[in-house]
Amino acid sequence: MAPYSGERGHELLQAQAHVWNHLYHYVNSMSLKCAVELGIPDIIHNHGRPMTLSELVAALKINSSKTPYMSRLMRLLVHLGFFDVEKINGNNGVEEGYVITPPSSLLRKEATVSLSAFVLEELDSSLLTNWNFLSSWFQGNETTAFEKANGLSFLEVAAEIPEINCLFNDSMASDAQFIISIVVKEYGQVFDGLRSLVDVGGGTGAVARAIADAFPHVKCTVFDQPHVIAHVPKSTKIDVVGGNMFESIPPADALLLKSVLHGWSDNDCVKILKRCKEVIPTKEDGGKVILLETVVNGDTDDYKSMETKLCFDVMMMLASTGKEREEHVWQKIFIDAGFSDYKILPVLGLRSIIEVYP
Numbered sequence: 001m002a003p004y005s006g007e008r009g010h011e012l013l014q015a016q017a018h019v020w021n022h023l024y025h026y027v028n029s030m031s032l033k034c035a036v037e038l039g040i041p042d043i044i045h046n047h048g049r050p051m052t053l054s055e056l057v058a059a060l061k062i063n064s065s066k067t068p069y070m071s072r073l074m075r076l077l078v079h080l081g082f083f084d085v086e087k088i089n090g091n092n093g094v095e096e097g098y099v100i101t102p103p104s105s106l107l108r109k110e111a112t113v114s115l116s117a118f119v120l121e122e123l124d125s126s127l128l129t130n131w132n133f134l135s136s137w138f139q140g141n142e143t144t145a146f147e148k149a150n151g152l153s154f155l156e157v158a159a160e161i162p163e164i165n166c167l168f169n170d171s172m173a174s175d176a177q178f179i180i181s182i183v184v185k186e187y188g189q190v191f192d193g194l195r196s197l198v199d200v201g202g203g204t205g206a207v208a209r210a211i212a213d214a215f216p217h218v219k220c221t222v223f224d225q226p227h228v229i230a231h232v233p234k235s236t237k238i239d240v241v242g243g244n245m246f247e248s249i250p251p252a253d254a255l256l257l258k259s260v261l262h263g264w265s266d267n268d269c270v271k272i273l274k275r276c277k278e279v280i281p282t283k284e285d286g287g288k289v290i291l292l293e294t295v296v297n298g299d300t301d302d303y304k305s306m307e308t309k310l311c312f313d314v315m316m317m318l319a320s321t322g323k324e325r326e327e328h329v330w331q332k333i334f335i336d337a338g339f340s341d342y343k344i345l346p347v348l349g350l351r352s353i354i355e356v357y358p
């Protein structure tokens, strides 16, 4: 065998670096989870000025022997853009202090809009363990790897185990509060002319409450499975209805489904949307279905967005019969469910507002 040329060696090393880079992506996720568990974004935010390592260790109330380890965790999280470092004049001359960045600002548990519950649920050990079953699931007959690992579907486990129900509901609510705060502030025209709206699969009502607060003339209802709506906080602003969206949905001018259809197969989406169409007015009378969902778009998505959407898609595959869809797949579902037209507003970063008209 001929010895490797320098060029070949260079290529091999690049290939190895690529393998390592992706091999250790989980370290990014788990380090982020650790920071959220420890409340580091809140602590640095509340400090009000750049926070030195020793101040951070003191505020975390951890043993000072952990200082060098905390420095290494923070070095990675600074590299990943979750924190930044600024120079400050301290007791020991010029020192460096950590500050939060827009991503870690979203991970403050105390913030009004926070994604911390979402991070903690997505990286909970009860979900992570299912990844170990992905390859054997491919070789077997179960519907999902989650089912292979647990003997039940994710929705069945959430219905049976109160801790998982709450973990999931809180996670969904944190994402819902985040995305709807942008929709009502910047794309409120979506709700123009509506007298009533039902948030189908609306979890514990974060979206319905935000719309009712911003547009008090719209009568808002949250509709979800009974074990989920049992946890909707008491409020006079929204109605709460429990049921099964495959059987019947409360009528309204508009139905909103956020992150619901991506959890179901194309056939099931058609069934759900047919039920939706039965209970909304005609297009001329203002009837519509509003979806807040991802549209995979190989032509316009940048590399990072595409990677995130594809990761999310495989995650959906792990735990559900759903998927992240391209526009032509959405379009076929809408047509098969009997809808006449749709409009995609790609204005929510990784997700879009999709209006579907009867």
Ligand SMILES: C[S@@+](CC[C@H](N)C(=O)[O-])C[C@H]1O[C@@H](n2cnc3c(N)ncnc32)[C@H](O)[C@@H]1O
Pocket (backbone or CB within 6 Å): 155, 172, 173, 175, 176, 200, 201, 202, 203, 204, 223, 224, 225, 228, 243, 244, 245, 246, 257, 258, 259, 260, 263
């Ligand atoms: C991914 S969560 C999305 C929750 C909420 N829309 C959000 O984005 O925060 C999907 C929701 O659909 C609900 N769901 C699942 N099957 C349902 C059914 N057959 N009828 C009504 N709701 C259902 C779940 O309980 C869950 O709350």
